[in-house]
Amino acid sequence: MSILGLPLGLTPDQFLFILRGAGWTLVLSLFGFVGGTVLGLPLALARAARKGGLGSWLLRQGAGAYVALVQGIPLPVIMFVVYFGVSIGGFEVPALVAAGIAMTLWSAAYLGEIWRGCIQAVPRTQWEAAECLALTPAQRFVHVILPQAMRVAVPPTVGFLVQIVKNTSYSVVIGFFDLTYSAKVINNATYKPFQVFTIAALIYFLICYPMSVASRRFEARMRRA
Amino acid sequence: MRAETDGMTIADPRPATPAAPPERETMVRFEDVRKAFGTVEVLRGITVDVHRGDVTVLVGRSGSGKSTALRCINGLEAINGGRLTVCGRRLHEPGTDLRSLRQDVGIVFQSYNLFPHLTVAQNVMLAPRKVKRLGLSEARELAREVLHKVGLADKAEAYPEQLSGGQQQRVAIARSLAMQPRLILFDEVTSALDPELTGEVLRVIEGLAKAGMTMVLVTHEMGFARSVADQLVFMHKGTVWEKGSRDILRDPATPELRQFVGNGL
Amino acid sequence: MSYDFDFAFLNEYGPDLWRGVWLTLGMTAASILPGFVLGTLCAVGRLYGPRWLSRITVIYVEAIRNTPLVIQVFWLFFGLAVLQVRIGAFPAAVIALVINVGAYTAEIMRAGFETIPKGQVEAASCLALTRTQVIWGIQFPQAVERVYPALVSQFVLMMLATSIMSQISAEELTGAAYQIQAFTFRGFEVYLVIAGIYVVMAAGLRLVLLGCATLAFPRRRRLGTPL
Numbered sequence: 001m002s003i004l005g006l007p008l009g010l011t012p013d014q015f016l017f018i019l020r021g022a023g024w025t026l027v028l029s030l031f032g033f034v035g036g037t038v039l040g041l042p043l044a045l046a047r048a049a050r051k052g053g054l055g056s057w058l059l060r061q062g063a064g065a066y067v068a069l070v071q072g073i074p075l076p077v078i079m080f081v082v083y084f085g086v087s088i089g090g091f092e093v094p095a096l097v098a099a100g101i102a103m104t105l106w107s108a109a110y111l112g113e114i115w116r117g118c119i120q121a122v123p124r125t126q127w128e129a130a131e132c133l134a135l136t137p138a139q140r141f142v143h144v145i146l147p148q149a150m151r152v153a154v155p156p157t158v159g160f161l162v163q164i165v166k167n168t169s170y171s172v173v174i175g176f177f178d179l180t181y182s183a184k185v186i187n188n189a190t191y192k193p194f195q196v197f198t199i200a201a202l203i204y205f206l207i208c209y210p211m212s213v214a215s216r217r218f219e220a221r222m223r224r225a
Numbered sequence: 226m227r228a229e230t231d232g233m234t235i236a237d238p239r240p241a242t243p244a245a246p247p248e249r250e251t252m253v254r255f256e257d258v259r260k261a262f263g264t265v266e267v268l269r270g271i272t273v274d275v276h277r278g279d280v281t282v283l284v285g286r287s288g289s290g291k292s293t294a295l296r297c298i299n300g301l302e303a304i305n306g307g308r309l310t311v312c313g314r315r316l317h318e319p320g321t322d323l324r325s326l327r328q329d330v331g332i333v334f335q336s337y338n339l340f341p342h343l344t345v346a347q348n349v350m351l352a353p354r355k356v357k358r359l360g361l362s363e364a365r366e367l368a369r370e371v372l373h374k375v376g377l378a379d380k381a382e383a384y385p386e387q388l389s390g391g392q393q394q395r396v397a398i399a400r401s402l403a404m405q406p407r408l409i410l411f412d413e414v415t416s417a418l419d420p421e422l423t424g425e426v427l428r429v430i431e432g433l434a435k436a437g438m439t440m441v442l443v444t445h446e447m448g449f450a451r452s453v454a455d456q457l458v459f460m461h462k463g464t465v466w467e468k469g470s471r472d473i474l475r476d477p478a479t480p481e482l483r484q485f486v487g488n489g490l
Numbered sequence: 491m492s493y494d495f496d497f498a499f500l501n502e503y504g505p506d507l508w509r510g511v512w513l514t515l516g517m518t519a520a521s522i523l524p525g526f527v528l529g530t531l532c533a534v535g536r537l538y539g540p541r542w543l544s545r546i547t548v549i550y551v552e553a554i555r556n557t558p559l560v561i562q563v564f565w566l567f568f569g570l571a572v573l574q575v576r577i578g579a580f581p582a583a584v585i586a587l588v589i590n591v592g593a594y595t596a597e598i599m600r601a602g603f604e605t606i607p608k609g610q611v612e613a614a615s616c617l618a619l620t621r622t623q624v625i626w627g628i629q630f631p632q633a634v635e636r637v638y639p640a641l642v643s644q645f646v647l648m649m650l651a652t653s654i655m656s657q658i659s660a661e662e663l664t665g666a667a668y669q670i671q672a673f674t675f676r677g678f679e680v681y682l683v684i685a686g687i688y689v690v691m692a693a694g695l696r697l698v699l700l701g702c703a704t705l706a707f708p709r710r711r712r713l714g715t716p717l
Contacts, residue, residue: 069689071692072650072688072689072690072691072692072693073650073685073688073689073692074650074651074652074653074654074664074688075650075653076653076654076656076664077653077664077667077681077684077685077688078685080664080667080677080681081678081681081682081685083677084671084677084678084681085678087677087678088493088678089493162555162556166556166557166558166559167558169558169559169560169561170558170560170654172560172657173654173656173657173664180558180560180561180564183561183564184564187564187568191572192572193564193565193568193569193571193572194565194569194572197561197564197565197568197569198565200561201553201557201561201562201565204556204557204558204561205553205556205557208555208556208557209552209556212552212555212556299616301612301616323615324618324620325618327615327616327617327618328618331616332616334609334612334613336609338607338609338610338612338613339613340610340613340614340628340632341632341709341717342631342632342635342707342709342717343709351617351619351627352617352618352619355619355623355627356617356618356619384709384712384713386713386715387713397613400617401617404617404618
């Protein structure tokens, strides 16, 4: 492993330190994606809710307001709000939890918006056809709409995974130990910014680039279909 | 099998419109021109002359090579064999200056291809200003003149999408005229139009013909071809199957043209 | 859980927040046009340039889009410091933002250029326009108009991303907030307030940029429809 680090003037220990940070970047990314899915899916459903009745109107407006709000706040600020928010509740939580909650709140807004588009991309006639089969609304969604929406959702979702991984780097503001934080620490110790941050960038690139390529491939394949 | 095209006009018993006298300037000369897309031969050696002031109409089934032949004239397609001379330029030789060629040869497309972000007047003035470096007032005057010719002087400030298909196509003709070309090519210019809109476009082309503009048309409008053509070229399977005056439509020498005309009517 | 919200800091530190707002807006304003120009040139270079130029732009775009802005900023800022290049936080931030947003703009503009029908280019070159005239006179205006909403979203995201510049001690809004909470110990309130300010700025920037569209595109001004 030092093979990568040594030519750039880092000791194996320093390189391993950065790799450990990279591990936590992956953990936080997973946290953000799982949390974002759990919160984002209901958001997408609420945003795509069919017109009719006060209830569905409130759902749509509420979810829409959440998305608009979160998309107007920088992720570092969300990190801070969560970080200070949980601490005033008297909880002393690890930075991972605060960062994870922030990533969840943030990615849910974007994933919700992406998936709403995918759900609405399923032709109206599919809903009507499902209705004619006497399926309940839940059955209609799970058996007819969801499978079709999921196919459309794959490329943009994989693309957004890249955003999640990159944006976990903002957790540096609340001192979460991830790839960016560890690189910063090593830079402070070695004063070799080009080497250190090039290594960090390379690691991010190795994680993100395959997903970017995959997302483009999926999209191209779907366009051909 | 293939008709002797030269013998055609002579063999024609009818008193036809006299063929173009030989001393008139030849604007376009195809000599055994060949063109292939990959392994598909689209033009298998065609020989046609276009004389100054004449309207030459290319007809034939789709896939007969007529549009490709037309597009060779202004260098949109490069030829693979034979000789093609357009306004004194030898396109079969390497190093033809396409930009200078295209100042002499205008083209109007089936799909108009107006620039949607520019007004009608801007569409017309663009090339005169950018290519011929005309001043704004001169270009405006020119635009007014050519738009008047196509009957759209009042639409100068409209955007293309505000016009009907027929009007858009007339603007495209005006845009071409504004470069004061020596020759204009028309590539199925009425094929994308609703039937009730083709008339206005054809009338503009007729007007140009009367004014002595040299034109080469690819069209499916057989009635129009019959009324406007000085030279009619029937293309079939990548060759010039028959050519002559417009009267060959009335009295085809080959079964292929007879069948084509029969279907077209 | 009882917590007494205390927004008294607004009286004392209001001017600091205000200065932060202006710095954030200044950074954003300074980065938009150069970023757009850089991105557009890269898109054109990639699509119509010689192979070597095309390769370089691909590498640039992929390198930037697949690494975080924070790392790019650190690389540039701390790197320049080591090279003894003395450069303020503000110029460093703007350079980083331009390089970053340029890569995203390049992808957006490339998509824009690719949506222009082939017939447009054919018709323009048949009018004897040069390749350069066709690209900048025919393709570029249509491409910008088509992808304008995507560009606006990208620039709003860039404005939000300036918040990371506090990491290189730029006193933009988030940096100002960090100082204030350090003095007042009212972190939650401070960040709630600036979150609100960002929401307003994001909406405002979106409005302003969309307003620019009516200025920039005469066709839209008259017809009111997207291209």
